[in-house]
Amino acid sequence: MSVYGGSLYAAQADVPARPPLTVEADVDVCVIGGGLAGLTTARELARRGWSVVVLEAKRIAWNASGRNTGMVIPGFAADEQAIVERVGSEHARALWALSEQGAEYVRTTIRETNMPGADLVESGWLQVSKQDNDAAVERAAAYLAREFGAEVEYWPTGRVRAALRSPRYFSALHFPKAFSINPLAYAQGLAVAAEAMGVRIFENTPALDIDPAGVRKRITTPQARVRAGQVVFAGGTHIGPLMPKLAATLVPVSSYVIATAPLGDALREAIGFGGSVSDSALFDNHYRVVNGDRLLWAGRCTLWEGDPARFTKSLLRDICRTFPQLRDVKAEYSWTGTLGNTVHLMPQIGETMPGVWLVSGFNGHGLNTTAMAGEIVARAITDDDPRWRLFSPFELVWAGGTLGKATVQAFYYASRTREKIDGALSRRREAEKRKKEGLPPLEVPAPSMAPVEAAPSEPVVEEKPKKRSRKKKAEVAADATPSPTLPDASQ
Numbered sequence: 001m002s003v004y005g006g007s008l009y010a011a012q013a014d015v016p017a018r019p020p021l022t023v024e025a026d027v028d029v030c031v032i033g034g035g036l037a038g039l040t041t042a043r044e045l046a047r048r049g050w051s052v053v054v055l056e057a058k059r060i061a062w063n064a065s066g067r068n069t070g071m072v073i074p075g076f077a078a079d080e081q082a083i084v085e086r087v088g089s090e091h092a093r094a095l096w097a098l099s100e101q102g103a104e105y106v107r108t109t110i111r112e113t114n115m116p117g118a119d120l121v122e123s124g125w126l127q128v129s130k131q132d133n134d135a136a137v138e139r140a141a142a143y144l145a146r147e148f149g150a151e152v153e154y155w156p157t158g159r160v161r162a163a164l165r166s167p168r169y170f171s172a173l174h175f176p177k178a179f180s181i182n183p184l185a186y187a188q189g190l191a192v193a194a195e196a197m198g199v200r201i202f203e204n205t206p207a208l209d210i211d212p213a214g215v216r217k218r219i220t221t222p223q224a225r226v227r228a229g230q231v232v233f234a235g236g237t238h239i240g241p242l243m244p245k246l247a248a249t250l251v252p253v254s255s256y257v258i259a260t261a262p263l264g265d266a267l268r269e270a271i272g273f274g275g276s277v278s279d280s281a282l283f284d285n286h287y288r289v290v291n292g293d294r295l296l297w298a299g300r301c302t303l304w305e306g307d308p309a310r311f312t313k314s315l316l317r318d319i320c321r322t323f324p325q326l327r328d329v330k331a332e333y334s335w336t337g338t339l340g341n342t343v344h345l346m347p348q349i350g351e352t353m354p355g356v357w358l359v360s361g362f363n364g365h366g367l368n369t370t371a372m373a374g375e376i377v378a379r380a381i382t383d384d385d386p387r388w389r390l391f392s393p394f395e396l397v398w399a400g401g402t403l404g405k406a407t408v409q410a411f412y413y414a415s416r417t418r419e420k421i422d423g424a425l426s427r428r429r430e431a432e433k434r435k436k437e438g439l440p441p442l443e444v445p446a447p448s449m450a451p452v453e454a455a456p457s458e459p460v461v462e463e464k465p466k467k468r469s470r471k472k473k474a475e476v477a478a479d480a481t482p483s484p485t486l487p488d489a490s491q
């Protein structure tokens, strides 16, 4: 299997290999890391006439950037209200606007370069609630529109169920400007666009050592050295061997994705929505229809990189629980990717010492935010653009080492259980209400295909973390909410 893993994207995108660095280089900027953050920064620097090399330890976008769910949505992993509480309304609004600009950057780049294989699908994003809390969801839509100027609609339960034929679903937020892409093809297109501006990208070239002092920084790689006026760290969770202290500010979270075999009419009967869907504030149940009749479905999280094949059944059960009519779907592709979670769930963007920049920590929300970060850091370097300072309140925070990892995992398990209970209670309340009103029980769509054994109520997980005391779980859980979340706009 290639370094890109067993993903559908790897099967469909053409990413030619680039050579390693073998001769000394002397440039304006050295970007370390060839994921989306590094590639965007490099392209934007070169666009302004600066000489740039990108050093990539393996292949461009081999990790999170080329393996994600492909949903380009506004905002950040952090809950909007948490951002407002930390920086105030006006500042939070400016951050939201930047997050939208990041998404626009991706859209524009794909369109302008007529990018092959990027598979731009402009059909929005539904953030669905599995609880009977329509009024709260409606208030959340109003809050986002009022406080952030977000383009968002409230979809009542009936409209959601007409689009997604799942008895588990109630109302939703609809973000009409969100879109989806093939992220690996996008990364390759971005690399080509950067190279067209003069960027030189070297693969299989890990930065092994750096001397950041002085006007010219020195970066050592296995075969040659780079001298650069400025350095941009864009290594994500894999920066550890080079910068252990920086890596310690990220919790590496692996999440799992499958793409089903083509499902034909069965899929069209179940899902009448062409955009992306998330029905959980956790890592579970983020999905979209790809290639017309395959279902791409992401879920689960581990603090170690598990074998994706061991999560396939569990993800298929999630599909079956959500859409009972898709009972005997089969997975044709399964893969995993690792993202870097920050404690505050906001990206790490800024200048850490003169001439040394950081674009990192994009959590599960990196498609829009890597684009935004690349653009604003490039402009900061070339034009002293001050917008990166909007991220200064979100400093580098130690992620808690092993305890931090265990706590994130424990929080995930606990929150998943809570979500399940809340969903079950909502469905029971709805059933009782219908009974009282003399209505028939809610129709559970009949399977369009041959039924298989009923799914067990609990999914199989590969391994459980060591048990921690409740107190310790609670200590960090408050900070560990993954994205995306419905704001509780109760005010």
Ligand SMILES: Cc1cc2nc3c(=O)[nH]c(=O)nc-3n(C[C@H](O)[C@H](O)[C@H](O)COP(=O)(O)OP(=O)(O)OC[C@H]3O[C@@H](n4cnc5c(N)ncnc54)[C@H](O)[C@@H]3O)c2cc1C
Residues within 6 Å of the ligand: 032, 033, 034, 035, 036, 037, 038, 055, 056, 057, 058, 059, 060, 061, 062, 063, 064, 065, 066, 067, 068, 069, 070, 071, 072, 073, 205, 206, 207, 208, 234, 235, 236, 237, 238, 239, 240, 242, 254, 255, 256, 257, 298, 336, 337, 338, 339, 340, 359, 360, 361, 362, 363, 364, 365, 366, 367, 368, 369, 370
């Ligand atoms: C399963 C999954 C689903 C996701 N779904 C979505 C989604 O739908 N929407 C969304 O917005 N976000 C999503 N994300 C998050 C998003 O993919 C990431 O936030 C984003 O790709 C991070 O990009 P990056 O460039 O910072 O990191 P990476 O993609 O990890 O790239 C960093 C690169 O730096 C290189 N590197 C590290 N150290 C060195 C070194 N010393 N020398 C040279 N190179 C080095 C690495 O090899 C790597 O290629 C998802 C992530 C995962 C894992």
